[in-house]
Amino acid sequence: MGDLTVQLEQQIQHAYATKTPLKIRGGNTKASLGRETSGEAMDMADHSGVISYSATELVVRARAGTKISLLNDLLAEQHQRLPFEPPSFAGEATIGGTVAANQTGASRPWFGGVKDSLLGLGLINGYGEVMQFGGQVMKNVAGFDVTRLQCGAMGSLGLITDVSIKVLPEFKAGHTLTFDMTIEAALEAMLKWANLSLPITGMSHFKGLLYVRLQGGAGGVASASTFLGGEKLASKAAEIFWQAIREGSFLQPRHDQTLWRWSGASDTLANTVPNTSLINWAGAERWVLTEALDTPLEGLVQYQGGDRLAEVYGAISAPQQALQQRIKHAFDPHGILNAGRLYAWM
Amino acid sequence: MNSLLNAPNKPPHEGVIDVSTFVSALQKILPVGAVILSKEGQRPFECDGLTVYQQLPLVTAMPETVDQVQAILRLSHLHGVPLVPRGAGTGLCAGAMPHAEGLLLVLTKLNQIVHVNHKTCTATVQPGVRNLALTEAVAPFGLYYAPDPSSQIACTIGGNVAENSGGVHCLKYGLTVNNLLQVTMVTIEGEIMTLGGAGLDEPGMDLLSLMVGSEGLLGVVVEAKVKLLPRAPRVQVLVAAYDTVTAAGDAVAALIGQGIIPAGLEMMDHLAISAAEDFVKVGYPTDAQALLICELDGTDAEVEEQLLLVCECFKQHGAHHIRIAKDAAEAAALWQGRKAAFPAVGRISPDYYCMDGTIPRSQVGYVLTRISELSQFYGLRVANVFHAGDGNLHPLILFDASIDGELEQAELLGGDILTLCVDVGGTITGEHGVGLEKMPQMPYQFGDAELAQFRRLKAAFDSEELLNPGKGIPTLKYCQEYRSLQHG
Ligand SMILES: Cc1cc2nc3c(=O)[nH]c(=O)nc-3n(C[C@H](O)[C@H](O)[C@H](O)COP(=O)(O)OP(=O)(O)OC[C@H]3O[C@@H](n4cnc5c(N)ncnc54)[C@H](O)[C@@H]3O)c2cc1C
Numbered sequence A: 001m002g003d004l005t006v007q008l009e010q011q012i013q014h015a016y017a018t019k020t021p022l023k024i025r026g027g028n029t030k031a032s033l034g035r036e037t038s039g040e041a042m043d044m045a046d047h048s049g050v051i052s053y054s055a056t057e058l059v060v061r062a063r064a065g066t067k068i069s070l071l072n073d074l075l076a077e078q079h080q081r082l083p084f085e086p087p088s089f090a091g092e093a094t095i096g097g098t099v100a101a102n103q104t105g106a107s108r109p110w111f112g113g114v115k116d117s118l119l120g121l122g123l124i125n126g127y128g129e130v131m132q133f134g135g136q137v138m139k140n141v142a143g144f145d146v147t148r149l150q151c152g153a154m155g156s157l158g159l160i161t162d163v164s165i166k167v168l169p170e171f172k173a174g175h176t177l178t179f180d181m182t183i184e185a186a187l188e189a190m191l192k193w194a195n196l197s198l199p200i201t202g203m204s205h206f207k208g209l210l211y212v213r214l215q216g217g218a219g220g221v222a223s224a225s226t227f228l229g230g231e232k233l234a235s236k237a238a239e240i241f242w243q244a245i246r247e248g249s250f251l252q253p254r255h256d257q258t259l260w261r262w263s264g265a266s267d268t269l270a271n272t273v274p275n276t277s278l279i280n281w282a283g284a285e286r287w288v289l290t291e292a293l294d295t296p297l298e299g300l301v302q303y304q305g306g307d308r309l310a311e312v313y314g315a316i317s318a319p320q321q322a323l324q325q326r327i328k329h330a331f332d333p334h335g336i337l338n339a340g341r342l343y344a345w346m
Numbered sequence B: 001m002n003s004l005l006n007a008p009n010k011p012p013h014e015g016v017i018d019v020s021t022f023v024s025a026l027q028k029i030l031p032v033g034a035v036i037l038s039k040e041g042q043r044p045f046e047c048d049g050l051t052v053y054q055q056l057p058l059v060t061a062m063p064e065t066v067d068q069v070q071a072i073l074r075l076s077h078l079h080g081v082p083l084v085p086r087g088a089g090t091g092l093c094a095g096a097m098p099h100a101e102g103l104l105l106v107l108t109k110l111n112q113i114v115h116v117n118h119k120t121c122t123a124t125v126q127p128g129v130r131n132l133a134l135t136e137a138v139a140p141f142g143l144y145y146a147p148d149p150s151s152q153i154a155c156t157i158g159g160n161v162a163e164n165s166g167g168v169h170c171l172k173y174g175l176t177v178n179n180l181l182q183v184t185m186v187t188i189e190g191e192i193m194t195l196g197g198a199g200l201d202e203p204g205m206d207l208l209s210l211m212v213g214s215e216g217l218l219g220v221v222v223e224a225k226v227k228l229l230p231r232a233p234r235v236q237v238l239v240a241a242y243d244t245v246t247a248a249g250d251a252v253a254a255l256i257g258q259g260i261i262p263a264g265l266e267m268m269d270h271l272a273i274s275a276a277e278d279f280v281k282v283g284y285p286t287d288a289q290a291l292l293i294c295e296l297d298g299t300d301a302e303v304e305e306q307l308l309l310v311c312e313c314f315k316q317h318g319a320h321h322i323r324i325a326k327d328a329a330e331a332a333a334l335w336q337g338r339k340a341a342f343p344a345v346g347r348i349s350p351d352y353y354c355m356d357g358t359i360p361r362s363q364v365g366y367v368l369t370r371i372s373e374l375s376q377f378y379g380l381r382v383a384n385v386f387h388a389g390d391g392n393l394h395p396l397i398l399f400d401a402s403i404d405g406e407l408e409q410a411e412l413l414g415g416d417i418l419t420l421c422v423d424v425g426g427t428i429t430g431e432h433g434v435g436l437e438k439m440p441q442m443p444y445q446f447g448d449a450e451l452a453q454f455r456r457l458k459a460a461f462d463s464e465e466l467l468n469p470g471k472g473i474p475t476l477k478y479c480q481e482y483r484s485l486q487h488g
Helices: A004-020 A066-077 A095-100 A182-195 A218-227 A234-247 A318-331 B019-030 B041-047 B066-077 B131-141 B157-162 B208-211 B245-257 B270-280 B300-316 B328-339 B341-348 B362-376 B408-423 B437-447 B447-460 B476-487
Strands: A022-025 A038-041 A050-056 A061-064 A117-126 A130-136 A159-166 A173-180 A202-206 A207-215 A258-263 A279-280 A285-290 A301-305 B059-061 B083-086 B103-106 B113-117 B120-127 B180-186 B192-196 B222-226 B234-243 B264-269 B288-297 B323-324 B351-354 B381-388 B392-399
Touching: A004 A022, A004 A038, A004 A117, A004 A159, A004 A173, A038 A066, A050 A066, A050 A207, A061 A066, A061 B328, A066 A095, A095 A159, A130 B083, A130 B447, A173 A218, A182 A202, A182 A207, A182 A218, A182 A279, A202 B351, A207 A218, A207 A234, A207 B120, A218 B300, A218 B381, A218 B437, A318 B208, B019 B059, B019 B066, B041 B059, B041 B103, B041 B208, B041 B392, B066 B083, B066 B103, B066 B180, B066 B222, B066 B341, B083 B157, B113 B131, B113 B192, B120 B131, B131 B157, B157 B222, B180 B208, B192 B208, B234 B300, B234 B328, B264 B270, B264 B328, B270 B288, B288 B300, B300 B323, B341 B351, B341 B381, B341 B392, B351 B408, B362 B381, B362 B392, B362 B408, B392 B408, B408 B437, B437 B476, B447 B476
Parallel strands: A022 A038, B059 B103, B083 B103
Antiparallel strands: A050 A061, A061 A159, A117 A130, A117 A159, A173 A207, A202 A207, A202 A279, A258 A285, A258 A301, A279 A285, B113 B120, B120 B222, B180 B192, B180 B222, B234 B288, B234 B323, B264 B288, B264 B381, B351 B392, B381 B392
């Protein structure tokens, strides 16, 4: 635990000089995401620790290797939370990897994704230059938004060294309602309820049940609960359910299975994404678990499993591919940082 | 441009452009009347909301279709003609100020609301749609578009995307970047590109967020898909008056620290309160040194719960007068004073210069005290209006441009305020953008490596620097000249 910026900087400068590919690794919990790559290991787990945390400013700044579980505990002491509810993967996930892989939990439609809480970050580019973008304040539009650009970039544009995140107060009250519903009925109900300005923080459908999580002030939650009806889930069971949703543990692909992710408009009909196993984000995210290894599903991301040397994120238009290659080059001219993790051509 | 402070900023394109060939090709693309060449015709476009910086363009084009936008960009690219996109021109950083040897691309005729999906709470709009027009169009569905700049009656969604604009409701609902799903843009080569998507998080690097706030330097936005929010069943506005700005600042920090995030939380100082009250007469307490305007929203139960806590917190921190709006009309009136604060200040001074620094909330008291010292030092009055919940300050520097040297003094004072914001851990701009205006402060906030990275990123989109050149990101040469100016 500590500040390893200097070593990390030197390692990248050396890799730049020798054109050595590097493979960035935080808690190593996301090895199954993105494409399979090789390279000299660049370990971030020891570059960890909270740099600053001000509960009254609602901002925490931590080194990239800091574990999500540690942040959650620290914030809980002050009755605060990470707004985007990231998975902690058995306590091993790091905040740097979470940002790079853009990992968000069930509250995404209401409290935003990683980018919505991310205020700034430190980055070492492929030249080995240490840089800072954004900051610790709530609004900042000076310069291009290099900070948010990193969300989902899977480390291909730079090594994230530290992140500053906006935090929010814990909810004062909450509970979960369940409804016996088919996928079709659940999609309709979710659309309707999302329109009503209710204190909803999660809507997921799994195995014939729609789960609706209400969180907020006690009065607001109670009145919304009466309005919606349904069956109230015991609090322990609710906790276990939302934890499983967040950690992705309902749909762990076996070695001969592939897990596909669909992302789109929440009013998309059920039959557009056949064989959906789980619906999250009020219908905007759907998951399909297939037995077959190599049949790409049109418009879906090959999230986990299957051939990890394939273009798991699918194809993009030629002009955009060329643009992304130029952007990659602008950050990492020798292509040493997580080369090929996002796309084979990057 | 009147002032000399920005002198190092020379346009990068000094090569010879074949003007007549370019213009006649442009006239073939666009209908008669959509190409403006005369000085009188272009005069309305010579500046944005920061009127002290003015420049007539070579030619102004007002396309009506995306195809025309594409054709114009291709043509500019072919001829190496600089191109400045423009929405309504309400920007406050001279971002849309024309380029002397360039084309001004006015996008206000692309003003269609293409599609509203009230089920998914989304709307697809062209860039020239006015911010308020969108909220009005979706009101029948009980929806609204959350980012609401005070200029919302005029400013366009395209301009909002380009500046990452915010408004009084951004504390709870975020800036433009937090309310956007997808953008269609045209590259300088005339290529159409879609960033983001119908879903919430698309795989890969977040190019959509990069495009937001890029000030017309990376591409031209021709369509945006935005999120809409359901109107809360109950909205409650209240104002609280304080004897000192520090007490009001502390009340803000305490409220947020307690975990209460109002929909909006704004602050005005004495000068701003008086100016606003004189202008709109809504009954603000003109003897107060600071006024907080707070909006709570949600279900009845939620609002009642929060209202108690807010009043208690405000009183604890010394509010000597709390007024709770009884109905929607009174709430609107209380907001009106805040929303009209800029023009109100405009009435008490021949000119004013609006700053936009953001600071940590805990620094509000200190920074306001320093600003009043600076104000005395330069002999110029400063009114403070700001998004207190976010720590986003809008000091308004009052000056008279017709008095020799006052503009320069105002600029110097403004520059000092911005560097002060950086010194306390903040930024030179929270929502108005860098444009031409804040170029001198960019090397203060960023080091050489970051600036070089910005330039390489710019080159990945626009290697010939044709899109809005000379703005947003200073060149290496600019920084060197700026620094020698500072130290010389
Ligand atoms: C009285 C007043 C109050 C204001 N209050 C606020 C406020 O509360 N919050 C806030 O954030 N701002 C505020 N502003 C600033 C301004 O209104 C915003 O920056 C607004 O978003 C600008 O929109 P516009 O259409 O006028 O853009 P313009 O001024 O025309 O352009 C702004 C920038 O965007 C670029 N641009 C415009 N359209 C496009 C496009 N389609 N594609 C690419 N680039 C484009 C231009 O090149 C320029 O750099 C205020 C301004 C005034 C005058």
